[in-house]
Amino acid sequence: YYEGYNSNVHRAVHKLSQEATEAYDEAHEKVAQFIGARGMEEIAFTKNTTESINIVANSLSQQLRKGDEIVLTQMEHHSNIVPWQMLAERIGAKIRWLPVTGDEGLLDLGRLDEFLTRDVKLFSFTHISNTLGTVNPAAELCERARKLGVVTLVDAAQSAGHCPLDVREIGCDFLAFSGHKICGPTGIGVLYGRREWLEQTPPWQGGGEM
16 A cells, blocks of 8 residues: 555545545455444444544443443453543443453353343443453343343454454444454554444434334
């Protein structure tokens, strides 16, 4: 790219810009196919997983209210903790932590109904733990959250390079990962946003299941 067609994308009609735009759009579509998205309109390029999560947190800051609940798990990377802590502090939301069971390093799914209630507005969790190696049942967690109108974000930083990803099969609203975790270049990441969620008000404002 730097040697052959270094130019701004979607900005001009000259040959180099057209070549750069075609390459950019092709990469966009490849990423969409890689995670089973329906098209590149559901994909945003970011700097990394952390920025992707921060974008979602900052967007939701206009819609969450004081007293709303955010559920995280005790096995989260700090990139999936700090943005929500800052958001909760700013708007007066409450963070609840789904516990990990003893020495097994698994989520205590037997208590999931205790944590996923209609007071919860967002459930953000890691697909594969970066410290424990635990593979969480992302599709099951998203399905149970969706029945209550809870928005879901999956941190796929560890899973993107180690197992197939299909966002439609998982059923999440948002998913994030970084390029350098899948043998790509540093300084680029992906944020997936489900089309239906992006086109309507959040489910807790719309009053129905997504």
